[in-house]
Amino acid sequence: MLLDDLRHPREAIETAVVRAVSRLPTPAARRLVRSPRIVDGQHLDPHLQLLLELQRRSGRGGFETLGSPANARREYRRMVRALERPEEPPALTHDRRVMTPAGPVPVRVYKPRASAGQPCLVYFHGGGFVIGDLETHDGFCRRLCRTADTVVVSVGYRLAPEHPFPAAVDDAVAIARWVRQEGAPQLRIDPARVAVAGDSAGGNLAIGAAQEVPGLCFSMPIYPGTDLGERRRSYDLFGQGFGLERSTVEWFMRLYAPGVDPHDPRLSPLRSERLDRCPPTHVVVAGFDVLRDEGLALADRLEALGVKTTRRVFPSLSHGFLHFTRVPGADAACEELGATLRRALHA
16 A cells, blocks of 8 residues: 555545545534535535535546546546545455457446345446446445345446447447346346446436336436437536536547437437336436436436336435545435335345
């Protein structure tokens, strides 16, 4: 650990500051926040406000300012290491590659125990279809495995710009279908209790898989991007200074779907005519998020189509909160998501 700190002194200092801020009692964090951020009637979590202010003062911009997707991927991994508290590994974990029509896709399988007949969650990581991987979401998948008492299959789908749209969608659908069918006996899971979930871009992919793969029992998109064809009010309210910059979203989309019609339903699932095929769905939304309103629009549309739909808005949290598990409010939200999944899969 000391050697790592010497090699990366800036990262070590920033990590220490993040952890110190996160450990502050909530009343102390509130006292340090001189001007609480209140937007659209919502109060930003004081710990998150302090961390976002530290980021602003550091002069760091969004991922699009880092010069290349490779640099952005490294920075995302660094941020996750600083923000997340350690999660104990489940009883059994292994990596494998699943053959799909487009080639092999890496997955990581988490099992709470060795017995057969367990439910399963297929999870798609976030990162704008450009960054993120099995490692950046390892902690959250460990946690879901534990709190939901379920097998988790985390999917390392292909990333842009090396593999632009619809590569990620194709991989998501292929892996969800594989888990439901031939993967079930190999993983020793209950094929009648397979769910899909994902955060941000992964939430987009979860919606895509949910309407294309029959027999899924549940879906949980977490602050998903659902409609590239319209920029709603939340883009104006939260487009700068709240973690996910509007300019970053636009950069991701230039890399992922250059020249693609933004109304394409595989890119913007809110516009799909097949959403009525979705299983019961729990839509999770962060209050301080450019994607807030399109997540809420998804819940509205699913309800209008007769899909059993619930929604959970975390009004004080920002986009990406599942990584902020050293912050009490975000940690509690992640625990709640695991409990929600557990109820859905063990009903």
